[in-house]
Amino acid sequence: MGTGVLERYRDLLPVNEETPIISMGEGDTPLVRSRHLGPELGCPDLFFKLEGCNPTGSFKDRGMVVAIAKAMEENSVGVMCASTGNTSASAAAYSAYCGLAAWVLIPKGEVALGKLAQAMAYGARILLVDGNFDAALALVREFTDNNPITLVNSVNPHRIEGQKTAAFEVSDILGDAPDYLFIPVGNAGNITAYWRGFVEYHQLGQNDTLPKMMGFQAAGAAPIVLGKPVAFPQTIASAIRIGNPASWKQAERARDQSGGTIDSVYR
Numbered sequence: 001m002g003t004g005v006l007e008r009y010r011d012l013l014p015v016n017e018e019t020p021i022i023s024m025g026e027g028d029t030p031l032v033r034s035r036h037l038g039p040e041l042g043c044p045d046l047f048f049k050l051e052g053c054n055p056t057g058s059f060k061d062r063g064m065v066v067a068i069a070k071a072m073e074e075n076s077v078g079v080m081c082a083s084t085g086n087t088s089a090s091a092a093a094y095s096a097y098c099g100l101a102a103w104v105l106i107p108k109g110e111v112a113l114g115k116l117a118q119a120m121a122y123g124a125r126i127l128l129v130d131g132n133f134d135a136a137l138a139l140v141r142e143f144t145d146n147n148p149i150t151l152v153n154s155v156n157p158h159r160i161e162g163q164k165t166a167a168f169e170v171s172d173i174l175g176d177a178p179d180y181l182f183i184p185v186g187n188a189g190n191i192t193a194y195w196r197g198f199v200e201y202h203q204l205g206q207n208d209t210l211p212k213m214m215g216f217q218a219a220g221a222a223p224i225v226l227g228k229p230v231a232f233p234q235t236i237a238s239a240i241r242i243g244n245p246a247s248w249k250q251a252e253r254a255r256d257q258s259g260g261t262i263d264s265v266y267r
Contacts, residue, residue: 003028005062005165006069012168012200013066013161019073024097026061027165029053031173047178049170056093056118058086059190062166063159068094070158071150078102079152080144082129082136083119084238085112091152092122103149105129105136112238132233134244154189155246163190167197168206177207185215185224185262186240188251195254213254215262222264224251 004023006015015021030050038046051059064087071079078101081091088104088111095102102124106116110132120126129136137153144151154160171177177198183191191213201207217225218235223243230243245251255262 004065005162006065009165009168013165014070014158016073019069020098022065022069022072022094022098024055024061024065024094026054026065028169029166031170047170047174049166051166056086056089058090059163059166060086060090060159061094063154063156063162063189063193064090064094064152066162067150067152067156067158068098068100071100071152072098074150075148076100076150077148079150080140081105081152082107082133082140083115083153084110084133084241085115086239087153088124088126089115089118089122092119092124095124096122101125103127105140107132107136110238110241133242134229137246153246154187154192160189160193160196160247163193164197164200167194168201171198171201171207177202177209177211179209179211180214180260181211182214182216184237184240185217185251186221186242186245188215188224188245188247191215191254191262192247192250195258210258211260213258213260215251215255215260217262217264219264224248224262225264 005027006021032048034046038044054061079091079095080103081087082105092102104119104124105127108128108130185191195213198210202210221233221235221241223230233241233243235241
């Protein structure tokens with residue numbers, strides 16, 4: 001098991017002497033050269049960042065470890081999130097590891113069952129919401145604004161801070177930023193985090209260049225592409241079934257500053 005992102009990148013994260021340095025082995029995931037798709041596309045230097053190798057099988061572990069550590073630093077009595085899958089599993093796992101209570105609001109009928117099983121196994125308290133993800137997130141934000149419980153969705157700035165470490169790792173392995181970064185977009189927290197990581201490394205002189213950010217949304221859940229919220233987002237990819245992204249403006253900024261694009265695909 002590696003040192004974890006808090007230890008490895010502590011000088012570039014919101015960490016101080018009061019922050020507990022915890023880890024479940026997140027980060028340091030493989031960057032693997034494509035042997036088939038890359039050559040087929042005429043791109044011999046196509047790489048996949050295997051974020052499924054994180055503890056709960058999701059890139060969200062990177063941000064969650066920072067969010068949970070800061071919640072502990074602030075003496076929070078627990079954490080809460082809205083989720084269609086990955087966030088719930090990650091929040092539940094890290095909360096259980098650190099002895100914190102976790103509450104998860106999930107849209108009824110719109111959750112990845114494998115991830116829900118993880119959240120249940122780790123002891124999170126599951127609440128069903130008669131509505132979509134956006135409705136669940138609105139309830140979570142209202143509740144955590146008025147109670148000593150930490151919201152750990154991507155609107156929590158510590159989540160973005162942790163997730164930017166993936167950009168550091170890509171740059172460390174390649175020796176510079178890639179020409180392009182391709183990424184799915186739901187709440188748009190991860191594309192925001194990657195861009196922040198690349199920009200910070202560039203400002204520090206660790207990267208000579210910056211990548212173009214290429215984001216993709218499902219055609220039935222493409223609010224950034226359409227330029228307006230989608231009331232009833234539809235896609236089989238539950239993690240990006242988002243009608244009103246929480247990090248919408250930051251994602252547009254990353255797209256515009258990098259010269260990239262955010263487009264939709266049919267699934």
